[in-house]
Amino acid sequence: MSGASPPSPPSRRAVVGRRVRKVDGFKLVTGRTAFTDDIALPGLLVGRILASPHAHARIRDIDTRRAKALPGVHAVLTWKDVPRVPHTTAGQAWPEPSPYDTYLLDSKVRFVGDRVAAVAAETRAVAEEALRLIEVDWEVLPPVLDMEHAMDPGTAVIHDEPDATGIRDAARNLAGDIHTHIGDVEAGFRESDLILEREYRTPRQQHAMLEPHIVICWLDADNRLVIRTSTQIPFHVRRQVAMILRIPVSRIRVIKPRIGGGFGGKQEMVLEDLCAALTLASGRPVKLEYSRHEEFFMARTRHPQILRLRMGVKRDGTIVAHHMRVLAATGAYGSHCTTVQGNTGSKVLPLYRAPHLRFDCDVVYLTTPQAGAFRGYGCPQGYFAQESLVDEIAHELGMDPIAFRLKNAIRQGDVDELSAQLGEGKKGLPRTIRSCGLPECLEKGAAAIGWKEQRNGGVRRPGRLLRGVGVATTMQGSGIAGVDFAGAFLKANEDGSFNLQVGATDLGTGSDTVLAQIAAETLGVSLDKILIYSSDTDFTPFDVGAYASSTTIISGGAVKKAAEKVRDDMCCFAAQLLDAPPEDLVCRDNRVFAPGGKSVSMAEVAVHALYKEKTQVMEGASHFNTDSPPPFCATFAEVEVDTETGRVRPVHLVTAVDLGVAINPMQAEGQAEGAVAQGLGYALAEELVLDGRGRPANANFCDYKIFTAKDMPKLTTILVETEEPLGPFGAKSIAEVGINGVAPAVANAAFDATGLRFRRLPIRPDAVLAALGGRR
Amino acid sequence: MGELVIRATVNGAPRRWTVAPGDLLLDVLRREGYWGVKNGCETGECGACAVLLDGEPVNSCLVFAAQADGRRIETVEGVAAGDRLDPVQEAFLDHGGVQCGYCTPAMILVTRALLARTPRPTEDEVREALSGVFCRCTGFKKPVEAVLAAAARLADARPAAPPAGRKPARKAAAR
Ligand code: FES
Ligand code: FES
Secondary structure, three states, X not given: OHHHXXXXXXXXXXXXXXXXXXXXXXXXXXXXXXXXXXOOOOOOEEEEEEEOOOOOEEEEEEEOHHHHHOOOEXXXXXXXXXXXXXXXXXXXXXXXXXXXXXXOOOOEEOOOOOEEEEEEEOOHHHHXXXXXXOEEEEEEOOOOOOHHHOOOOOOOOOOOOXXXXXXXXXXXXXXXXXXXXXXXHHHHHHHOOEEEEEEEEEOOOEOOOOOOOEEEEEEOOOOOEEEEXXXXXXXXXXXXXXXXXXXXXXXXXXXXXXXXXXXXXOOEOOOHHHHHHHHHHHOOOEEEEOOHHHHHHHOOEOOOXXXXXXXXXXXXXXXXXXXXXXXEEEEOOOOOHHHHHHHHHHOOHHHEOOOEEEEEEEEEEXXXXXXXXXXXXXXXXXXXXXXXXXXXXXXXXXXXXXHHHHHHEOOOOOEEOHHHHOOOOOOOOOEEOOOOOHHHHHHHHHHHHOHHHHOOOOOOOOOOEEEEEEEEEEEOOOOOOOOOEEEEEEEEOOOOOEEEEEOOOOOOOOHHHHHHHHHHHHHOOOHHXXXXXXXXXXXXXXXXXXXXXOHHHHHHHHHHHHHHHHHHHHHHHHHHHHOOOHHHOEEEOOEEEXXXXXXXXXXXXXXXXXXXXXXXXXXXXXXXXXXXXXXXXXXXXXXXXXXXOOOEEEEEEEEEEEEEOOOOHHHHHHHHHHHHHHHHHHHHOOOOOEOOOOOEOOOOOOOOOOOOOOOOOEEEEEEEEOOOOOOHXXXXXXXXXXXXXXHHHHHHHHHHHHOOOOOEOOOOHHHHHHHHHHHO | OOOEEEEEEEOOEEEXXXXXXXXXXXXXXXXXXXXXXXXXXXXXXXXXXXXXXXOEEEEHHHOEHHHHOOOEEEOHHHOOEOOEOOHHHHHHHHOOOOOOOOOHHHHHHHHHHHHHHOOOOOHHHHHHHHOOOOOOOOOOHHHHHHHHHHHHHHHHHOOOOOOOOOOOOOOOOOO
């Protein structure tokens, strides 16, 4: 067994740790067909959805006769035509911890934009004309738009259907709740010298991935249903569609082509079920996609929350007790409702090693757009609150915010017990910190922002433009402990190349490249020898999908195991050619070396195995972890507050992040930088606004601002590498953690500049002006 | 509805299309196999559909196909010479300027237009030019670095060019 050979030291690594180009980059820069829509299918129909104009209503009757009679219309579906199967659209491992409160089509609508009916027609114009011909007899019900009153007695009940399951208390519009603690916070508060209690509010943010949701379905020559979809979760989609349409899993093939961004918005079965139903009804290929306008309110959003935090500290800055109370709105359906909010507690509170922690959370239904998974998964809300409060406490105590954080932060060797209480909808597993580079992140980040020189001190000085700096420290996870798992498969070709087949889903993150790097490094071959193919339920092994910052550590773990097995196989065949024991052989530079220096090429070994020994070298492996090692991040912001306009302008954002070992530092930086851009939007601009009847007021890119090239400040990204024992080559994760600290760092910088605290996101000029005015 | 026959040059090759008066250039280009032209909003906001019309970036979802009659269109498919990538494409790959790649065709075309006009742009000029193309993945640091690197590479490749200009930003962008 050559697997016994010790791992190569980082300096000797040929592929891992290198800033290599994306393995799938060529097709992207040349515009080759890659994405879901880049395909011409004969007979393709266009699907369209009739969206509810009401936030809350019952459909007394619906008449589709005129729509069906329209020439060019091939299918019209309402709830009368489809199976009624309660389910969740959340892309989570079975059994999903989200309530089964959703139907393919229903006789009740629960938000403006909810599905009423669907049409498939020859052209979009005909499909839209058909939608206009559908007659609906509405019984309009009172909307429920305010999360603070959703549970009031007498409020309209949003999920009054009898067949939903997993709802905490439907009669009170309570989708789910979480109550957990370690220690005794009340006792902790009694021991505290200073107690602060503050309330924070966070908005509905939209993913705004550049490629809206899109699906194309058809029946293949064997009458199987093919679903070509822009998804992060192909295997969950297959299972969900089978259940909802009551067809066997074996009849479905899900193909994930290139994805134009997801950020969690595609960790959800959003359109696949309906598109598949239209294909089955019409017998024709159907394309169903959201327009940009629809994407804003008919897809998913981040959960808006109201957080009330109470923290008690000793005079020396030691945190004794922290009680976080969260009220969150999941919107019309409960997808990801308790899991996102569970993370608000489990991935935020344990950052500081207080002996007394308590987390209480209610997640309510509203007749508003549906919330779901979104990069950070509950942490951006929690960290905005926690890091703002911690900053305020440090200021009250006259302590440097960095020193305060360092004093209290979790460190290597610590065991986070709260995670054991807060699993994904069930008991979790305790989290042991095996690697932690947070002190180094703080130190390097502070140097990069110019912490000492740029601090203004939280006082308002004269002048129009006020500058300040702020900091936030955060963590995340790397996969869901004990839940996420992945498979990988490798086979050797006669020219020394290897096909790597994974169910992992590159949504633009670069995971195909990272996984190929892991395979190449393990096999001792160059990156061009790895031919990666990801996510086709017929041709690749299972993978839970791309979410929870899991791909590098979980899918990468599977790839590494499979590659080790293939390497051992190759060594066995090479041993025959080299006349040396397989365990003495070393694979590198596309060759296999014997101790004396004699070597054969991988190609020669593969040819020998194939044609002489009649053996296809091929291996598969599965991988999961029972722990979720957190990446750590220190985010620093420098802002300029314009006291005339109220605008908070970010000047410089520094992200210093401990991601374990960076498999591809260039891509890792890109993940951090993209997260900052989204985080700045969250901090300063982005909010899906609803009017008094629940209708979206800004469902377009003119009125919903995202940061562009011109708006972005200077960015500095510092990768702080640690060696994580549970990760392949020491890797943890990077995709999400960078977003968590942006809003609090900006808010803390705004305080440093003005002496004013902003506890509601986004921090918009009107709020800043009002606060500044109040002080004049 | 009456149909129109239009003639345009796409990536150097003459094309003849039959279109309806209301057809968008975006839809016609995609229908004709130029899949690199992306639809991100269809309402002129995101820039994903940018192509060069007589060398200038336009959002093809805001242009009727009929308006392209007699004009020169450049799409991302025409940027590489066969398998050989253009320096702008190389730079986007080398500098990590591509993540999901949905905005990439537009970024590359807008960059080409910028560098044709301003061979050695300042960072502000690059940001101004790219600001019409939305990107939700990169945070723009690496795309901006890629454009600056491409400019340097191209300038090195043609030493006979006049000295680098540092003029104030011109209105560019695929708006
Ligand atoms: S598709 Fe967004 S501007 Fe044209
Ligand atoms: S790389 Fe994804 S939108 Fe720019």
